Amino acid sequence: MADPTEWLGIADRLVGVIDLKAGKAVHAVAGKRNEYQPVSLVNEAANSAPDSPFPPDAAHVRASDGDPAALVRWYRRFGITRFYVADLDSLTDGEVQRESIERLIKDASNDSDALQPDRWLIDVGLRKDVIARHSKWLTSNRFFASSDAASVQWIVASESAESVDVIDTASRHCDPGGLILGVDFRDGRFIGPDKASEPAGVDAWMSRAKEAGINRALLIDVSAVGTGRSDASVSTLRGVAERHPGWRWISGGGCRQTKDVDAYVCAGCDEVLIASALLPKLQPCT
Numbered sequence: 549m550a551d552p553t554e555w556l557g558i559a560d561r562l563v564g565v566i567d568l569k570a571g572k573a574v575h576a577v578a579g580k581r582n583e584y585q586p587v588s589l590v591n592e593a594a595n596s597a598p599d600s601p602f603p604p605d606a607a608h609v610r611a612s613d614g615d616p617a618a619l620v621r622w623y624r625r626f627g628i629t630r631f632y633v634a635d636l637d638s639l640t641d642g643e644v645q646r647e648s649i650e651r652l653i654k655d656a657s658n659d660s661d662a663l664q665p666d667r668w669l670i671d672v673g674l675r676k677d678v679i680a681r682h683s684k685w686l687t688s689n690r691f692f693a694s695s696d697a698a699s700v701q702w703i704v705a706s707e708s709a710e711s712v713d714v715i716d717t718a719s720r721h722c723d724p725g726g727l728i729l730g731v732d733f734r735d736g737r738f739i740g741p742d743k744a745s746e747p748a749g750v751d752a753w754m755s756r757a758k759e760a761g762i763n764r765a766l767l768i769d770v771s772a773v774g775t776g777r778s779d780a781s782v783s784t785l786r787g788v789a790e791r792h793p794g795w796r797w798i799s800g801g802g803c804r805q806t807k808d809v810d811a812y813v814c815a816g817c818d819e820v821l822i823a824s825a826l827l828p829k830l831q832p833c834t
Contacts, residue, residue, distance in 0.1 A: 559627030565823035569636040571648040572614030618658045630667040637834030639673040668700045673708035683721050705730030709741035712756040720726040724761035754792050766798040778802030782811045789816035
């Protein structure tokens with residue numbers, strides 16, 4: 549169980565991760581998506597310390613497994629108001645979880661008492677066909693229009709791209725200021741639009757995005773996710789950030805302690821993804 553006071557002090561750097569699969573929040577480990585299990589949380593009613601921002605681990609009471617809204621409330625105990633949502637259904641060529649995403653943002657916004665709006669970074673695997681089928685949804689604020697407590701940015705991920713041209717397609721439909729470039733790696737190898745006749749490397753991917761007016765990037769090495777090993781991912785971030793100055797970086801993976809967050813920041817990161825370090829120990833689901 550994490551020490552809440554340790555993490556509350558750096559909440560302005562943290563982005564809470566929500567991996568969404570079939571409407572459930574699941575626990576990610578090393579990018580092995582077929583092995584993800586629903587996140588289990590301690591029941592709020594078991595909190596014996598009302599003045600604490602964090603419930604005691606001793607209760608071991610299972611709340612609704614995989615409830616994404618409960619996970620948002622959990623993150624808020626650490627002062628986190630920024631969230632990264634990965635739509636694992638769409639990222640594995642399934643349907644975009646529009647209703648689940650809408651419901652999550654609406655419920656979270658209604659529950660929020662933060663002075664600043666929640667910020668949502670959403671990855672639905674933007675490909676040309678996804679953009680074409682969901683263009684009105686991507687450009688409409690209707691699903692959180694009932695609340696002033698949310699802002700949404702969409703991720704154009706290299707992992708999902710057929711070619712670098714998807715960056716131009718996304719930029720035509722969405723304000724480039726509301727787009728974040730996804731720069732995906734596995735074991736230090738760039739996962740780019742290799743479906744194209746001429747596979748693009750990370751430098752070509754980033755250069756096209758810069759030309760389109762995108763200036764924020766989210767770099768993830770999926771092999772580090774949920775493992776507690778961040779060194780390789782930090783090294784990858786540092787190398788890319790040094791070659792591409794002027795970008796605002798979000799990254800993470802393998803963070804277990806605040807010193808891991810510091811390492812990402814020192815490598816050029818503005819915001820750091822966090823999940824496993826703040827979650828209860830994963831228990832087998834029955």
